Amino acid sequence: MSQERRQFYRVEKNVALEVQRVTADEVKVSLQPAQFEVSPYFELISEVQEIDKLQDDLLHQLNDTNPLLAQLFKLQAEKLHLITRTLANSGLKIEKLTKQSINLSEGGMQFLAADEHYQVGEFLAIKLVFSNPLLGVLLYAKVQRIIQQGQETHIAVSFYRMPENCRMLIAQRVIQTPPERIENAD
Structure with a gap:
């Protein structure tokens, strides 16, 4: 994704999140992950x-x-x-999901890695569940950066081969976020 298409805004969102590593071959099979129990x-x-x-x-x-x-x-x-x-x-069902605050844009997100160690270029399957109103999306992503902040490791990913309906739903979440929780992408 080009830098100008970095999607105007990045917002902080509280979500339920599940992340699994996948191979490049798995990503080619379909636009949405099938690795999760939904x-x-x-x-x-x-x-x-x-x-x-x-x-x-x-x-x-x-x-x-x-x-x-x-x-x-x-x-x-x-x-x-x-x-x-x-x-x-x-x-x-959200038992396996980790609840956390993510930094989200239409083109990607940043999340806390917890105890997992990821590599730049690695593919991930992501299950995001937003609340109020309740909405879930399944996406593939590719690790772009690993950011060390003190004892915490944050992973920045760009969404990969995202279906248009998922892009629209995420764009809605970004647009509907109150102004005090929006950051310019600059």
Whole structure:
């Protein structure tokens, strides 16, 4: 990824995170990692988010011609969101995930390595679960830098072959972050 495409902002996000090493061959097999155990709720949330984007455009158009009908559809969507979030909160498995604050941009992230030792150029499979609203993404990444800060080791990765739906979901998380938690990427 080019330096100018480093994605305007980097934000601090609290997430649940699971990281596994993968080979270059594993990364070539699919756009999203299959190494993680995920519940059907994990994928349900992502699919509902994608449908919401399409629905929002249509609702804006409908609101111009028939505001009452648009309001009805918005209420139906809110009801569906409530059901989806409730299902996801009760069934999303995050036992193996480490909860931590990451530095996130649309193109990559930095996280605390804990007791793991990574190498620059190494490929990783990443499972990220955001809260409020609950959302999970599965991504591949490539280690770009290893940053030693006192006793802590932070790993900077760039997302690798990221599916467009995941890019859009992460971009939303970055954009929706309150201004006091945003840093310029310069």
